[in-house]
Amino acid sequence: MKQLLAxxxxxxxxxxxxxxxxxxxFGLPIxxxxxxxxxxxxxxxxxxxxxxxxxxxxxxxSIIEKVRAxxxxxxxxxxxxxxxxxxxxxxxxxxxxxxxxxxxxxxxVHGGYTEVQLITDASDPNTATTLVNYFNMLLLGYQSEMxxxxxxxxxxxxxxxxxxNPELEGTTNFVxxxxxxxxxxxxxxxxxVAIVKEKELGTMxxxxxxxxxxxxxxxxxVIPYLFLSIVNLIVILALSVFVLxxxxxxSIILLFGVSILLILAALSLGILISNxxxxxxxxxxxxxxxxxxxxxxxxxxxFPIENMPKFLQVISNIIPSTWYYxxxxxxxxxxxxxxxxxxxxxxxxxxxxxxxxxxxKKFKIRLS
Amino acid sequence: MNSQKMIxxxxxxxxxxxxxxxxxxxxxxxxGEIFGFLGANGAGKxxxxxxxxxxxxxxxxEATIAGYDVxxxxxxxxxxxGYMSQKFSLYEDLTxxxxxxxxxxxxGLKNGEIKARSRExxxxxxxxxxxxxxxxxxxxxWKQKLAFSVAIFHHPKLVFLDEPTGxxxxxxxxxxxxxxxxxxxxxxxxxxxxxxMDEAEYCDRIxxxxxxxxxxxxSPAQLKKQYNAESMDEVFYELARGAKRTE
Numbered sequence: 001m002k003q004l005l006a007x008x009x010x011x012x013x014x015x016x017x018x019x020x021x022x023x024x025x026f027g028l029p030i031x032x033x034x035x036x037x038x039x040x041x042x043x044x045x046x047x048x049x050x051x052x053x054x055x056x057x058x059x060x061x062s063i064i065e066k067v068r069a070x071x072x073x074x075x076x077x078x079x080x081x082x083x084x085x086x087x088x089x090x091x092x093x094x095x096x097x098x099x100x101x102x103x104x105x106x107x108x109v110h111g112g113y114t115e116v117q118l119i120t121d122a123s124d125p126n127t128a129t130t131l132v133n134y135f136n137m138l139l140l141g142y143q144s145e146m147x148x149x150x151x152x153x154x155x156x157x158x159x160x161x162x163x164x165n166p167e168l169e170g171t172t173n174f175v176x177x178x179x180x181x182x183x184x185x186x187x188x189x190x191x192x193v194a195i196v197k198e199k200e201l202g203t204m205x206x207x208x209x210x211x212x213x214x215x216x217x218x219x220x221x222v223i224p225y226l227f228l229s230i231v232n233l234i235v236i237l238a239l240s241v242f243v244l245x246x247x248x249x250x251s252i253i254l255l256f257g258v259s260i261l262l263i264l265a266a267l268s269l270g271i272l273i274s275n276x277x278x279x280x281x282x283x284x285x286x287x288x289x290x291x292x293x294x295x296x297x298x299x300x301x302x303f304p305i306e307n308m309p310k311f312l313q314v315i316s317n318i319i320p321s322t323w324y325y326x327x328x329x330x331x332x333x334x335x336x337x338x339x340x341x342x343x344x345x346x347x348x349x350x351x352x353x354x355x356x357x358x359x360x361k362k363f364k365i366r367l368s
Numbered sequence: 369m370n371s372q373k374m375i376x377x378x379x380x381x382x383x384x385x386x387x388x389x390x391x392x393x394x395x396x397x398x399x400g401e402i403f404g405f406l407g408a409n410g411a412g413k414x415x416x417x418x419x420x421x422x423x424x425x426x427x428x429x430e431a432t433i434a435g436y437d438v439x440x441x442x443x444x445x446x447x448x449x450g451y452m453s454q455k456f457s458l459y460e461d462l463t464x465x466x467x468x469x470x471x472x473x474x475x476g477l478k479n480g481e482i483k484a485r486s487r488e489x490x491x492x493x494x495x496x497x498x499x500x501x502x503x504x505x506x507x508x509x510w511k512q513k514l515a516f517s518v519a520i521f522h523h524p525k526l527v528f529l530d531e532p533t534g535x536x537x538x539x540x541x542x543x544x545x546x547x548x549x550x551x552x553x554x555x556x557x558x559x560x561x562x563x564x565m566d567e568a569e570y571c572d573r574i575x576x577x578x579x580x581x582x583x584x585x586x587s588p589a590q591l592k593k594q595y596n597a598e599s600m601d602e603v604f605y606e607l608a609r610g611a612k613r614t615e
Contacts, residue, residue: 006473010462017461017502202455209421209451209528211443212474 003212007220014194015224025190029182029232033239036174044130048076048094052085055104063116063142067098072134089121089163096120096131108156115157122162132160175240176328180321181295182236183229183259184266188291190225191270192283199278218363222267229263230256249335255328258345261352262324266291268355275362299325320355323348373432374399374526374557375420380429382415389415391580392429399525402548402558404568407577408608413561414454414530416577420559421451421528434525450519450527450556454534458515460504464495467503468518475522489517509540513547520551527551529560533567545570565600574600576607583607 015021049067053060068075076094079085085097099117101107107114118135120128139156198204207217233256240246248255270287277283298316308316316322323344330336330344338345375397382390390412397403407413418424420433422442431437436444458467468489472482490499493513503511512532520527529548533541545567552558560571568574568588575585584591584607588600597603 003474003476006470009473010459010466010470013462013466014459201460202453202457203459205423205453205455206451206457206471207474208423209446209449210471210474211446211476 004216004220007212007216008223011194011220011224015228021190025186025228025232026235028186029178029236030239032178032182033175033236034243036178044127044134045071046074047072047096047127047131049073049096049098049131050076050085050088050094051078052080052082052097052099053078054081054102055100057103057105059105059108060100063100063139066138066142067135070134070138072131085119089119092121094121095127096135098135113155113157115159117159117161119161119163125162128162132158175236175244175246176325176332177299179233179236179259179328180262180299180324181292182232183262184269184291184295184321185287186232187225187229187263187266188270188273189284189287190228191221191267192273192277192287193280194221194225195271195274196277196280196283199274200280214363215360218271218360221271222264225267225270226260226263229266230260233259246332248332250331251337254331254338254341258324258327258331258341258348261345261348262320265320265348265352265355268352268359271359271363272355275359294319295321298322320348320351323351372399373397373435374401375403375431375433375559377420377431378429380416380419380431381427382412382419382424383427388580390419390426393577393580393582395575395582395585397526397557397559399557400552400555401572402552402560402570404571404574405559405561405577406568406574406604407561408611411577411608411611412580413577417528417530417559417561421449422446448525450522450524452515452519452527452529452532454531454561456508456511456515458503458511458518461502463502464490464499464506464514467514468521471518472521477522485521489521493517509536509543512536512540513544516544516547516551520556524556526557526559529558531561531563533562533564541567565604568600568604576604578607578611 015025051064051067053064064075064078067073077088082097082099088094089097097119099119101115101117104114104116116139118132120132122128136158139158143156195204198207208214237248237252237255241248269291273283273286273290277286298312298319299321300316327341327344327348330341373396375395377396378394379392380390380394381388381392393416405413405417415424419426419438420431422433422438422445426438433445434448436442436448438445459470462470465486468486469482472485477485490496493510495510495514498506498510503514506514516529516532519529533544536544541564548558548560549570560567562568571588573585573587574591576583576591584594584603586594591603592598592600595603595606597606
């Protein structure tokens with residue numbers, strides 16, 4: 001036990017003394033969250049919209065004027081019928097179409113109720129949502145102006161149609177994605193480099209000649225990084241809540257539980273990588289290529305898995321972060337409990353156990 | 369079991385595929401001896417030494433270290449040996465004191481012991497002003513001396529030194545050998561590999577490995593007499609020039 005503590009203490013010293021490690025460990029997640037957060041939810045100005053005006057009356061014209069005047073929108077074209085819409089969307093010349101039905105003003109003034117249809121290109125879900133919100137604000141502004149000289153309250157409803165991505169996947173989904181990415185990357189990279197470094201420096205030989213159990217070498221490498229990863233997780237979650245205003249809908253304990261599973265899987269992968277290579281550059285490269293790419297490609301947080309070719313979908317199943325991503329999305333965003341994620345959790349736990357056992361078994365006790 | 373023999377090997381062999389790295393070596397090292405393990409590059413020294421340290425399992429043959437079997441009792445062996453590798457092997461990003469504490473810690477020494485011994489060690493090496501400096505900032509000679517002191521910090525019965533003086537200046541090499549002699553007087557058996565023939569002269573006995581075999585084993589004086597040579601250099605040349613294996 002005392003040996004273990006001496007070792008863990010040493011590991012922490014390595015981390016805290018190396019500015020590069022510290023930067024990677026804590027700078028990376030912060031940068032990722034802020035970058036993804038702001039790149040995806042930034043204000044949008046002068047976005048092209050098209051209008052299809054079947055009404056051509058007072059109300060539709062004044063709303064179109066408001067659109068024209070708005071900083072957020074650039075009126076790309078006003079069309080008479082909707083057959084052209086798809087063409088314009090396909091050319092990527094607009095992100096949103098606003099459709100006024102015929103009798104717009106009449107329904108509004110006499111019936112007190114009407115609808116405006118918005119068609120958005122949801123392949124970029126964040127832009128789509130933001131544009132809808134802008135237009136909503138604009139409509140509310142119009143209504144409150146008109147309300148002053150009307151007896152009856154008016155109500156314009158939005159009827160939304162998202163094309164290309166009807167579920168609007170991806171709005172808040174990037175946080176679980178970044179969590180998976182950062183935890184995997186940091187843990188795999190850190191452990192593999194930390195172990196390979198000892199091989200490179202020759203200190204591994206000294207450790208293996210000492211009575212210190214090689215199994216303990218693994219444990220002492222894993223514990224500090226497990227601890228630091230949990231700190232990292234707290235940082236990511238805090239940033240999501242306080243900077244990106246994301247609410248954590250489900251149980252935090254559950255969230256940490258599955259995250260520790262993923263961290264352990266990642267640490268085992270790091271140990272495995274350290275077994276197959278003897279220098280830090282290779283370890284780093286394998287970690288980046290082996291972790292970053294599959295996580296980006298296959299977890300579904302950048303590209304929807306349902307749209308992938310069958311065999312890529314099969315591959316995505318063997319990647320631990322895919323399951324982690326599903327679990328975190330369900331817990332954090334949808335607020336679901338354990339009963340709805342136990343299957344995915346079981347798969348992830350199975351993968352973690354498997355990787356942990358293989359890495360301990362494979363860890364080379366002897367140099368040759 | 370003869371306690372006088374620190375190392376005892378019988379036909380110890382290590383093969384990698386078809387390649388016989390170490391070929392039936394048989395030798396004994398007595399307790400308290402300074403034993404020089406010589407050979408050209410690629411002769412099989414490091415492989416032999418790794419088997420003796422428990423880092424590598426022999427293909428065949430027998431060996432005991434401090435009376436413990438290299439196949440079955442590697443844990444016991446590890447408790448009783450020290451090892452200094454040819455690469456510098458302290459942590460450069462830890463201070464002198466932290467390195468000592470760490471290695472004391474993994475050998476399971478008690479805190480009080482570690483404190484007392486490190487004070488002693490730091491005084492002996494005259495490192496009082498440097499003990500809180502990172503090891504990386506020390507000159508190579510000091511690093512090597514520190515690495516040796518750390519290798520015998522847990523008072524092993526036997527210490528393996530793999531080319532401990534590579535790259536250091538003659539004055540430091542001399543001081544280093546003073547430390548080796550001191551350790552030997554304190555009862556630690558020394559097993560050392562080197563390429564410097566003047567260092568071979570400091571050994572009680574030396575063995576010469578050529579192409580995986582031990583070709584000669586005796587005291588330096590005897591070897592010079594046997595090969596009718598003026599210096600160990602000539603003995604080495606005489607033996608090693610027939611070598612087929614080079615690195």
